[in-house]
Amino acid sequence: MLGVCYYPEHWPEEIWAEDARRMAEAGIGVVRIAEFAWARLEQAPGVFDWAWLDRAIETLAAQGLKLVLGTPTAAPPRWLVDLHPDILPVDRNGLPRLFGSRRHYTPASPAFIEATRRIVTAMAERYGNHPSVIGWQVDNEFGCDDTIFSWGPLDRAHFQNWLKVRYTTVDALNAAWGNDFWSMAVSDFAEVELPTRQVCDINPSVQLDFMRCRSDLFIDYFRLQAEIIRTHAPDRFVTHNFMGFSHTFDHFEMGRQMDVASWDSYPLGRIESLPFAEGERNRWARTGHPDVTALQHDLYRAVGRGRFWIMEQQPGPVNWANWNAVPERGMVRLWTWEALAHGAEAVVYFRWRQYRKAQEQMHAGLLRPDHAVSAGGKEAVRVAGELARLGDLPATTPAPLALVFDYTAAWVTQFQPQGKDFDYRILKLRWYEAFRRLGIDVDIVEPGASLAGYRLVLVPTLPILSEAALKAFEETDALILFGPRTGSKDENFAIPVSLPPGPLLQKRLPLKVAEVESMRPGLSAAVAGTVSGIVTRWREVLETDLDPLARFADGAPAMVAAGRFHYLAGWPEEDLLESVARHLLASAGLPVLDLPEHVRLRRRGDLTFAFNYGPDSFALPVAADKLLLGEPLLKAYDVACWRT
Amino acid sequence: MLGVCYYPEHWPEEIWAEDARRMAEAGIGVVRIAEFAWARLEQAPGVFDWAWLDRAIETLAAQGLKLVLGTPTAAPPRWLVDLHPDILPVDRNGLPRLFGSRRHYTPASPAFIEATRRIVTAMAERYGNHPSVIGWQVDNEFGCDDTIFSWGPLDRAHFQNWLKVRYTTVDALNAAWGNDFWSMAVSDFAEVELPTRQVCDINPSVQLDFMRCRSDLFIDYFRLQAEIIRTHAPDRFVTHNFMGFSHTFDHFEMGRQMDVASWDSYPLGRIESLPFAEGERNRWARTGHPDVTALQHDLYRAVGRGRFWIMEQQPGPVNWANWNAVPERGMVRLWTWEALAHGAEAVVYFRWRQYRKAQEQMHAGLLRPDHAVSAGGKEAVRVAGELARLGDLPATTPAPLALVFDYTAAWVTQFQPQGKDFDYRILKLRWYEAFRRLGIDVDIVEPGASLAGYRLVLVPTLPILSEAALKAFEETDALILFGPRTGSKDENFAIPVSLPPGPLLQKRLPLKVAEVESMRPGLSAAVAGTVSGIVTRWREVLETDLDPLARFADGAPAMVAAGRFHYLAGWPEEDLLESVARHLLASAGLPVLDLPEHVRLRRRGDLTFAFNYGPDSFALPVAADKLLLGEPLLKAYDVACWRT
Amino acid sequence: MLGVCYYPEHWPEEIWAEDARRMAEAGIGVVRIAEFAWARLEQAPGVFDWAWLDRAIETLAAQGLKLVLGTPTAAPPRWLVDLHPDILPVDRNGLPRLFGSRRHYTPASPAFIEATRRIVTAMAERYGNHPSVIGWQVDNEFGCDDTIFSWGPLDRAHFQNWLKVRYTTVDALNAAWGNDFWSMAVSDFAEVELPTRQVCDINPSVQLDFMRCRSDLFIDYFRLQAEIIRTHAPDRFVTHNFMGFSHTFDHFEMGRQMDVASWDSYPLGRIESLPFAEGERNRWARTGHPDVTALQHDLYRAVGRGRFWIMEQQPGPVNWANWNAVPERGMVRLWTWEALAHGAEAVVYFRWRQYRKAQEQMHAGLLRPDHAVSAGGKEAVRVAGELARLGDLPATTPAPLALVFDYTAAWVTQFQPQGKDFDYRILKLRWYEAFRRLGIDVDIVEPGASLAGYRLVLVPTLPILSEAALKAFEETDALILFGPRTGSKDENFAIPVSLPPGPLLQKRLPLKVAEVESMRPGLSAAVAGTVSGIVTRWREVLETDLDPLARFADGAPAMVAAGRFHYLAGWPEEDLLESVARHLLASAGLPVLDLPEHVRLRRRGDLTFAFNYGPDSFALPVAADKLLLGEPLLKAYDVACWRT
Ligand SMILES: [Zn+2]
Ligand SMILES: [Zn+2]
């Protein structure tokens, strides 16, 4: 199903009906509305104006369109902030961040919680049983613009309370954080400072706990809204639109509170915001990187326990990256099909029509400001036609390979990179890419989730490895590859007494990481043996009696295995990753298909999709008469689909 | 006429007479004094000490030197700031910027306005009719060090009042700013926040209005002083010394309040502060870029409606750039002649003698701290001799080509670059340079000014295009070339409903900009046709029935024309610019002269000047006997002048 | 003697005895303890707990280990900060820096001084006469993390008082600072602002005085503690562990209050923190630069007037640089021997055992967290054995060459770089390196110290040159080479009236620096004559009748001499430095030995040591039977020693 984001409050009411008609005609099935409209819905505490929204909803519903309602809590109105200035988030220097954009609140503010209850309850009561309203989106893009954090008095008090629950006594807190170091001990939870503006290094244990605390706070805030909605809106799904490649709270944990996950897909902006080399940025500037978006699809399919939507799909150039390219013609269609191939239930374009004013005026829509259909809009219409022709897509089936993704791993490596370029986002992307280049579908799983049925499991790194995670590793028959830093910390961010990979994993992998080295750009270490290539950024010195599969030039083990359990003692560059991937896939009996840099496959049930991210054609291994979409010679920026 | 800046308060009174004598001997005709001397002139509110300044003025006047008095308001004394701490400007974080340098005030402070009235009135009363005082400089370098902005409570109140005048009602304000977006509506002007410390993007409409408000505030502040001076100092000119390449307020608008414009010319520092590539920086490190200073001369000739001075001329190495080179021998003379060739009425060197102490101690003067004449001082003396030999220079005559320069264009592209390197300063410089390389003189004009008599008009970009501007374009016979983003915004920073270039220009140029793309460094688009080359940084997709003069590789129009009106749909690199320039000059019937990268010409009345910015000689197209200055083979860093 | 830093408070008391036994067994002779333990020693004002420390000391002493006690003042406890929040340092924006790491105090706080007296007195009373306690370390790494500075009200008041002492009257202050410039005059010391958050440039005279003031403040703070300790701990040495390459206070001045200097040696981290080119960083990433550490040894030998310790020696990878390499095998031993060769009395490794928790958990120790001996630990044991074999090392004898190092030179060039890359740390390193590459030992001396006995004296720069300094230059027979900017400022940071190098040096070197130029990267100036090569970054135009030893391409003097006094008018690149070094060494009759980039020599008494920082062997000019350590073919990362 295709959809659009629509803001009736931006447009004269006279054109709503025409908009609705054009949506239906274009093959749009669902419309997201009302997020950000708080000021229009509530003019003073408890003083509501629903009339305009009633009319907007009826106008859309009259065309058979289904609706997803967004709660407007990402945009607290001016009067609310004036009544309760402590709603405003506070920056690292203790200065309030001001009204005039969005997400200007901290959920640690009781006044904001109260205001949230009021608007969400009123909205859910009014529209909960509307037959056209099929789902609800809570708030918008938690964490955008560093808004998980706030450093005010309410946030400090909340952190102190959170710590009291976690540790019960200050002695336990002091022990967990190693507060005998540098005389940092506290004698009361009320003495705990937020981790900001310390004179020198901040204790990573404190940073990790503060991150956990803020993650919990937003998960609670989601749950608060979800519970209100469920009370008044039975049988409707509740979701939140996650930002991809954002790690500032635990999406898996919040996902468990949802019926379906959703995320906002802007493939081109990621080219600028992820730490790619310039050459790689230029290469994918108008297409997006072939694996970046796909990885997020696979992640949010896991977050939604099999169900996910694209709640915002880039339809053309946007406004917020350092440079904002026009997508190559065909890419809006390709991105849409790719989302569907990875299992998306719906792809909702952001936005119906480009708005001429305010912050996002340079963000394209399916319509231009002059009401004409944009280039991206034409591609969306084409997809709608193709979708209608193909009918219902089959259910997604599990991939042969699982990649373990962990928010805590992102936090640990962020707070203690040890080497400036140890970036978890890039690490997992490279592992994912290596296997996708060999034609393999990948499932993303969280640590502790069942790994039954997988042939191969990848763990790029998992610094804090729980009993539950170990159990899942033990109970699968899959080959498992652990990357560096796995098991390198206990749950309080301390090094295990038995050294990494820690007592749990050492039961299966009898080795110790005796020393670690982060390598500056320009340094590397060659690896040779069953696998070969080079390691950069990070290298470990292993102490083990295991016979190495490969060694560093100085003879030290680079990769070892004990039965199904493999360990790689460094950050693998492309050649080594490919070598490792081929070895593991062969060992697991999985066939490989060598794909060029710009082509990717993805199966959904009995359908196989192919995507071409480059200007060069690629001959697909399939006959023309089998194809449901596309041609055997997959053209530039084109999509193909066949039944297997 | 040549002049110097002189600070008698820095030197023992015993040497003033000798200084005056040496000035006269060196050929200096005018001296700027008294700016920054507030603390010496007023020791407490209304308690003045004029005696020392009286003596200094008489000492200089006794040598026949003319005087320009600077009002000292750029340097509020300590006691004033202590009496009224709200005079201090406030930074973006809401923290006051402190006493201890200069420009530490916001004109939004009523106390500062009061203090300004007192000192300026007293000074103008005392010296207004002094026969040697020929002019007044108000304050010093408005905007230096980010001092147009201040973010305190007085500034916020001032902005709110300014908005009340502009919009009358909050409904109008909300509509203009698109405040239905993200629930940003206000219900009272007092609710408007300054554009700082918002959580994410700031509305560009707000930023533009705040910039306009601050620009108006400083223009009003200038006018306040100018009116006081005019009351007490009849027939003296009033000016302000603008900083070149500074766009933080509208110099044209302030210029209208002046009798003559003036600006401070530091050619070497600009090499570091403009975003040039390193190679270009190295090439011009000891000469300055051949077009950067020239463009400013042409700009301030327009700002002063034909009349401008150089109020501060770099006489040697300075102190404030990242690196501070010694000018190539000859450059101080060359810069002086270039200013005169562009129409400057006077060139005032900053400063007479290098001061051994405080912030600017590494800034050269015409004299060294040991009282000897500096290298630059010797070149000034040489110019003085040459000037005496040549006699009065003829009046400046209009150039064949006008380049439209717009402060609002600078603001719009700054607040919404859309591509990180879309820099208006560079854009207009490159267009200017391309035509100067072909030997063409350029006039700078503001939008809406008459274009009568020009053969060619360049509009590198003009995002907000007014009725008045259109009228001027319509009423000239010149060919006009509009660059990308012209007409892309209405006066409130919204995209026109009819898409760029907007309804006004679309009357003449029937086209729509359907899509825009900013291109990261490394990306480009080839253009071929009547003109050819490449486009970088910015490209537009045009929708038009016009037959393109040139197309992009994908067939889309790159340059189109409808009669005299031409439009270029991208940021032209050097080759394309040259190609466009040759086409337009040929079409306009203007002859070209191919100049090497380091040589430039400039006419003043019937005189033609030639300047050599490089180490290689250049054979001038003129016979030796015609030359008033220099030789037919123009040597390194040399100047020539002949009558045409 | 070898030692370790030990924190009994981090470890269960049960293992202390075993730790002590293992230390003794490993050849460790001395243990530093108690620094940072304030919270464990004093739980409330005047409420002490000594029992645990008593037991720790006895346990160590029982193994014959000697002790250095650290006063714990770098780590004020939470309760102290809560009682007196004005202890916290204040950042440049006026915001307090918070509890939660270390060094969170300003000595301008009377409450902190009081608390310091209390804890230091109590500690000195208790342990002052303990027979195993041989010395005391005051506080820890003054200046770490920008903690010399604090910008709060107490700091401002302290600065004002300091100025009153220095200048007596505000007139003198105004004159010294040139406060007639920009109306900056004050009429009372209480009006002086700290040099922060001014609108534009800050007066360098103010910055220099504030730096001097803070330097004095910390020297006084050291003296306060030293006096208390000396009262109660007769015949014990008092020291402080300086941070190398840290210039934020005058180490010579503080050193005069000490019995022995000490410093903390982390060779690998410096590779990242000094402004080296990437190639140089990669080359020495796992060894450290061959001269960086050596220069510090020579410096602190001077600071300690012949006596110095390494109080913290890097034993493996650390945690705090951008990247943290594993030292090449052998380097921990090499670094230790190098310290000893330069005269260190003891090398104390930081730390005994890697701590699993808190900020420094990734910092290696001699033991790993699993209690096994680390790679570095094994090298320390090897050195202990070698040391035992060699017996007492001879006393250090003076080098033939002295390099004048001046903290004020660091401050002047920092506050007025004039060229962005004029970095005093690099300048003096390059001069030092050039002579060490020719096999010459170097003594570091402060300006004014006797230069008797030296054959050659290097002064890379000395902007403020005192009468005492001149006297020392006059009273030696050595050849002296002065670098650029020498004598360029008077004691108040003003340019001398007679121009640089100022009236004192001009008595010996009749020249004037008429102009200076800082050159951006990419610019250079060739020098030819008796010496040749190129100058970058900085060039001076000399006015002199002296016959130049070498000239710039434009004929201007590049190097001149008047008798023993030589002057170099630019920043010499490697080739020019080598040329200058060979000329001076030949003139001084000192023999040279061409060493490759990676090999260095150092004499201690009649012993000569050789160090190999690279992977390639080097044939030493010594027979095998003369060698006390190593072989004639000096292997990679190896050390040799022979008697001369
Ligand atoms: Zn295997
Ligand atoms: Zn044309």
Ligand SMILES: [Zn+2]
């Ligand atoms: Zn010599």
